[in-house]
């Protein structure tokens with residue numbers, strides 16, 4: 001933790017003048033402008049920062065900023081270990097419940113293209129529903145017990161259902177006052193400073209996106225949701241976006257939230273909306 005504090009303080013100092021020339025990234029945190037304008041402002045911000053990087057390339061995260069890392073990535077994905085989780089997920093997906101039905105019966109078109117629209121806001125329960133929650137709702141509707149969030153089986157199912165939208169652009173809807181409120185709460189969480197380091201998600205994934213922090217290039221928030229669940233070499237496993245967020249919370253010395261808590265769901269909703277238009281690629285691969 002000490003190392004982080006020292007190096008971040010240095011980066012923060014070095015970066016402040018550069019940030020002043022560009023768009024005021026902290027203005028992006030204004031919660032009054034609404035979802036459409038927020039999305040537009042984020043895309044404009046990154047386009048100004050990195051005019052040579054087209055929107056689709058944001059799917060690559062940090063890999064978009066280093067040709068050398070990108071070639072390592074291409075080698076790594078010749079055999080993405082995450083594909084093992086994907087086939088585990090397919091097996092579970094195809095295994096009938098005790099009543100003879102399968103997960104496919106819960107989704108339109110057998111689940112194809114469904115993940116592109118998640119998370120979604122449910123007006124009845126007035127809450128953000130994630131893919132993981134929808135899978136558990138499907139189980140319960142068919143008389144099965146819900147799976148634990150973060151469990152291997154649920155991650156595998158989330159991965160498989162995610163992959164049924166591969167190649168399709170993220171298309172998360174934020175419509176109506178309840179949805180907008182959840183979105184704005186996610187946005188506020190993203191911009192709120194926290195932890196011993198007093199860093200917000202935006203400090204790193206907006207202000208320092210595309211730049212080095214210690215020995216790592218930081219990915220922009222735009223595009224992040226499109227490859228989750230993702231395989232990470234550091235995990236030796238596939239895991240979800242919320243698990244990754246938990247890791248970033250801990251890295252700055254902040255208390256992580258519970259998986260699928262209201263805070264994390266609203267945050268995931270906000271982040272996924274920012275990836276609208278970017279093609280889904282699940283499971284991704286990251287170092």
Ligand code: HEC
Pocket residue numbers: 008060061062190199200201202203204205213216217218219220224230241244245248249252267286
């Ligand atoms: C001190 C800087 C810092 C802060 C603050 C921070 N992160 Fe990160 N985050 C990183 C680094 C470094 C990585 C690994 C490199 C990369 O892929 O961006 C990372 C990775 C990620 C990834 C995976 C990106 C990918 O392409 O797979 C996500 C998602 C993420 N962070 C979300 C968040 C969220 C949400 C917050 C706020 C709760 C947050 N981070 C706060 C430094 C930070």
